[in-house]
Amino acid sequence: MPDPKLAVSRATMPAAPESRGFEDETFFEALERRRTHALVQQDMQVIEELHAPEYELVTPSGRVFTREKYIETIARESFYAGWELGEMNFRISADMAIVRYKARLRFPSGGELLCWHTDTYEKRSGRWRAVWSQATELREPVPLP
Numbered sequence: 001m002p003d004p005k006l007a008v009s010r011a012t013m014p015a016a017p018e019s020r021g022f023e024d025e026t027f028f029e030a031l032e033r034r035r036t037h038a039l040v041q042q043d044m045q046v047i048e049e050l051h052a053p054e055y056e057l058v059t060p061s062g063r064v065f066t067r068e069k070y071i072e073t074i075a076r077e078s079f080y081a082g083w084e085l086g087e088m089n090f091r092i093s094a095d096m097a098i099v100r101y102k103a104r105l106r107f108p109s110g111g112e113l114l115c116w117h118t119d120t121y122e123k124r125s126g127r128w129r130a131v132w133s134q135a136t137e138l139r140e141p142v143p144l145p
Contacts, residue, residue, distance in 0.1 A: 082106035
């Protein structure tokens with residue numbers, strides 16, 4: 001049974017994190033939870049808000065999704081059935097942040113992927129947006145913390 005505090009599913013949307021000037025780990029954890037929840041829920045308004053125009057996702061197979069293709073795919077069909085987030089690690093500066101954690105992604109097909117997930121955020125005009133995401137598959141079973 002997944003730890004409910006780690007799971008992002010088709011439940012209530014996490015609140016938008018409040019900016020306090022120089023954001024900390026708590027801010028970025030909340031931001032990442034909000035973004036992944038929106039992806040699972042297909043909340044297109046939040047997805048569009050949190051992904052920069054030049055956003056790219058690199059999948060474990062090496063496929064690259066542009067923002068346009070990713071958003072188009074999510075809008076067309078349910079892309080994720082669930083997203084569990086493990087303990088997060090951060091690299092944070094005034095205008096850039098990197099968030100890395102182990103994740104368990106579930107898909108509508110019933111498939112599941114355990115991976116390292118890394119997101120890079122940039123602050124532009126006072127707003128934080130994801131610019132790059134990369135997932136690296138963990139081939140050996142590794143429990144989430």
